[in-house]
Amino acid sequence: MTIKPLTRIEGHGQIEIFVNKDKDEVSRVNFSTLDYRGIEKILIGKKISEIPRLVSKICGFCSAAHIVASCKAFEKALDIEPTYASALSRQLVLIGETITNHMIHFVYMALPDLLSLASASQENDVILNRSELFVKAAKLISIGKNVTEIVGGRAVQPVSIIIGGMSKNLTEKEINLLKRSLKSGIAIAKFFLNFAQEIIEKIDDTVKMFELKNPLYMGLQRDGTYSIYDGRLKIANEDRETLATFDVNDYDKFIIDNRIKTSSLTSSSTQERGRGLLVGPLARYHITNEYGVYEVHEILKDFQKWDENILMMNVLRLIEILVCLYKGLLILDNTEITKEQPVFVTSTKLKYDNIFSAVEAPRGTLIHYYKVNENMTANDVKIHVPTELNTFSIHEILNRICQKEFTKNKSLETVQETAKFIVRSFDPCISCSSVSLQKAHHV
Secondary structure: EOOOOOOEEEEEEEEEEEOOOOOOEEEEEEEEOOOOOOOHHHHEEEOOHHHHHHHHHOOOOHHHHHHHHHHHHHHHHHHOOHHHHHHHHHHHHHHHHHHHHHHHHHHHHHHHHHHHHHOOOOOOOOOOOHHHHHHHHHHHHHHHHHHHHHHHOOOOOOOOEEEEEEEEOOHHHHHHHHHHEEEEHHHHHHHHHHHHHHHHHHOOOOOOHHEEOOOOOEEEEEEEEOOOOOEEEEEEHHHHHHEEEOOOHHHHHHOOOEEEOHHHHHHHHHHHHHOEEEOOOOHHHHOOEEOOOHHHOOOOOOOHOOOOOOOHHHHHHHHHHHHHHHHHHHHHHOOOOOOOOOOOOOOOOOOOOEEEEEEEOOOOOEEEEEEEOOOOOEEEEEOOOOHHOHHHHHHOOOOOOOOHHHHHOOOOHHHHHHHHHHHHOEEEEEHHHHHHHHHHHHH
């Protein structure tokens, strides 16, 4: 059976369910993409000055994350340190993109599945004022877009992020406008968190079937605190035990084919061989000790029993919206953001020719790799996107749960709905994951 296209995800994907009629069982479930965009090949031979602008075209949802990751990589290659003001502005662009992405996913992609689970329970259906819900969602989406547009120059595929810094500074008028906008979003984010709690409380214990099985979480963090712009990568297990903390330049020493390279981890983790990674909001939650917002940690106490369940991913997207609103206000209160001028690159000498960079896109850790020659063109490009990194975990839970569901109910219709819910929970981005031929056919 083929679900094609899979709806309510970014791009065009499909789910294939293979049934063994002789054994009366689901033998395999596969999630795959339908596109081949070949961005990695297109970038070979391109000048590094052109590449950031081109990679922002990979995805309309995560364009800011791609251009920031690309600029950070080439700044390493040229040994350039952007100004503090530029770093703050870039974080604001990523914050705006995160707010927009998370709100769109929760309301338009995930919510129908959550309401379906809630109404199927023994409790009464969820009572909600639908008009109020979508008005509030539209407001938060608009807030995120405004931040990205004002700071980044455009709401989609921002233009002010350049190698070396930013091409513009924020004015006092823009800062005040952004402050008012972000402050107005806090009450809305709390409304959605209360709403999510109302829904989840009406979902019965059968959702335990959606729990992850011993995943390894990876994400970017700065000394244990939540970070989407810079820091070191961290890998932790389900008990929050740190298995590795490393600079992104050592990425290929720890990760291969979306899985852990056991030899590079601590000696106590040899049993982890072959286990897949999980990136995204749930991974960031497990590798982060501190979000930097006290109020958020109080809210999270109400959802602790879901912390190894894919349902928690949707709650954490709302949590991250609230975190981004508060962190955006802190950045805007920093007077340094208006003092320093942007840096324009004049260097033509490479310090490093093999470089990695990382940021946290809304869907998870985004890794850019470039091999650059003395002509300032790219010889090799590899872009490791969150959906690719989540491939192993998606397929593990997809196969495990769908096989159990069919054994229990003997209903292929139920299996189809379950499979769609699982994949949507990861918020896969097909545009990003189809950057190369191999990924296009095996994600």
